[in-house]
Each structure stands twice: as structure tokens, then as C-alpha cells.
Amino acid sequence: MLDLILxxxxxxxxxxxxxxxxxxxxxxxxxxxxxxxxxxxxxxxIYKNTHEDIKNLLVGAAPLLMVTLIFILPNxxxxxxxxxxxxxxxxxxxxxxxxxx
Numbered sequence: 001m002l003d004l005i006l007x008x009x010x011x012x013x014x015x016x017x018x019x020x021x022x023x024x025x026x027x028x029x030x031x032x033x034x035x036x037x038x039x040x041x042x043x044x045x046i047y048k049n050t051h052e053d054i055k056n057l058l059v060g061a062a063p064l065l066m067v068t069l070i071f072i073l074p075n076x077x078x079x080x081x082x083x084x085x086x087x088x089x090x091x092x093x094x095x096x097x098x099x100x101x
Contacts, residue, residue, distance in 0.1 A: 015084035022062040
């Protein structure tokens, strides 16, 4: 039971790190000077807003790439991680923090 709980926690942490890494990577590629911030144990990426909507959209929607992992990973493993990857679809909604720019 403890192994299952630990596995779930690890998969959630991996998905969060991957999510924020994708924001950081795309912001870095677009030369927006991203920085990693942590506030109350919540990791976030901030970057220079150049008021170019396409760049903001690309950085905000970067974690959508995680959806492809659902089809790549084996069916019988990483279930919680796959659910977290699928939830990235909701990331592009304007009510999410990633859509606040």
C-alpha cells in the first residue's frame, strides 16, 4: 500500500516538473528570459511579457505536448502520470493560471 502511495506521489511530482519544464523550455527558445520561482512550495515559471500574443500562447500551451505521452507510455504502467498528462488539455482554458497573461 505504501508503495502505491509513493508511486502516485512520484508520478504527480514528475508531471508537475515536466509541465513547468516545458513552459521554461519554450520561453527560453523564444528568448523571453524565463525564471523559476517557488512560492509556498508551488513551482512556477515567469518570463518577460513582450505583448506578442503568439509567443504567450506558445509558452502557455507548451504542456499540451504532454498529451502525446499518453500514447507512448505502456498501457499497464504510469496510470496517474497519464491522467495528469491528459489533464493538460484543460490547461489552455482561460480560467487556468497558465492562461492569465
